[in-house]
Amino acid sequence: MDLDWTAELHEQLSWHWTRQLRPRLDGLSDEEYLWEPAPGSWSIRDGVIDTAYPPPEPAPVTTIAWRLAHVIVGVLGARTAAQFGGPAVDYGTFPYATTAAGALEQLDEAYERWSSGVRSLGPRDLARPVGPSEGPYADRPLATLVLHINREVIHHGAEVALLRDLWAHR
Numbered sequence: 001m002d003l004d005w006t007a008e009l010h011e012q013l014s015w016h017w018t019r020q021l022r023p024r025l026d027g028l029s030d031e032e033y034l035w036e037p038a039p040g041s042w043s044i045r046d047g048v049i050d051t052a053y054p055p056p057e058p059a060p061v062t063t064i065a066w067r068l069a070h071v072i073v074g075v076l077g078a079r080t081a082a083q084f085g086g087p088a089v090d091y092g093t094f095p096y097a098t099t100a101a102g103a104l105e106q107l108d109e110a111y112e113r114w115s116s117g118v119r120s121l122g123p124r125d126l127a128r129p130v131g132p133s134e135g136p137y138a139d140r141p142l143a144t145l146v147l148h149i150n151r152e153v154i155h156h157g158a159e160v161a162l163l164r165d166l167w168a169h170r
Contacts, residue, residue, distance in 0.1 A: 005126055009143060010118045013150040017111060021157035024164065025104060032167045033065050033100035042066045044096045049073075051091060067160050068103045069096050075152045076110040082133040083142065084117030111153075118146055 034043060038061040042050035049069050050060070062070075073094050080086035097103035126143040137145050 005123065005143060006119065006121045009121075009126075009146045009150070010115065012147075013118075013153060014115065016150075016154050016157070017115075021153070021161075022108075022111075024157070024161050025107075028064070028100040028104065028164070030100050032164065033068075033103060034063060035163075035167055036063055037061055037163060037166055044069055044098060047096050047098055049091055049094075049096055062159075064100075064160050064163050065096075065103060067156050067163070068107055069094070071153060071156050072103070072106045072110045075149060075156065076114045079134075079145065079149055080110065080113045080117055082131070083145070084113070084120070086113045086117070114149065121146075 036043060040060050041063050042060045043063040044050075044065040049066065073089050073091055077086070077089035077094070081088045097106050121142065126146070127141050129139050130137045130142055130145045132138050134140075134145060137148065
């Protein structure tokens with residue numbers, strides 16, 4: 001039996017996206033999007049993301065806005081640019097959404113670009129080295145990076161879901 005690894009890799013994230021993560025974001029309000037669950041929380045302020053290098057220890061608690069921005073820019077956007085020729089994005093110049101609706105539109109676009117790129121991969125593409133833009137993944141096969149991105153979206157999506165739960169029960 002031949003196994004379609006492209007379909008399997010895509011389905012892992014697609015299933016989570018359509019059945020868990022994206023529906024969980026329905027009804028996100030601007031107030032909830034920017035809610036700071038702890039003093040000193042990192043967020044999006046006037047279209048700019050809070051950041052510091054090196055990050056403080058312990059790392060600040062982040063808002064839903066910050067988490068979604070991280071997924072949009074660092075997890076999906078930068079990887080789509082590097083691996084599939086998508087638009088260049090970086091944390092310093094990205095036009096961060098200041099509303100929940102704007103962020104969800106950016107998230108949907110970033111997910112669709114990444115998802116389209118993954119669906120375009122053949123067996124040789126999945127086996128090729130990722131390249132120097134991916135640091136510790138540079139010499140690993142592209143399939144390994146796809147699995148990593150799947151984990152990242154699932155992980156950060158769960159954090160956003162928890163923040164929504166905390167907001168609802170504050």
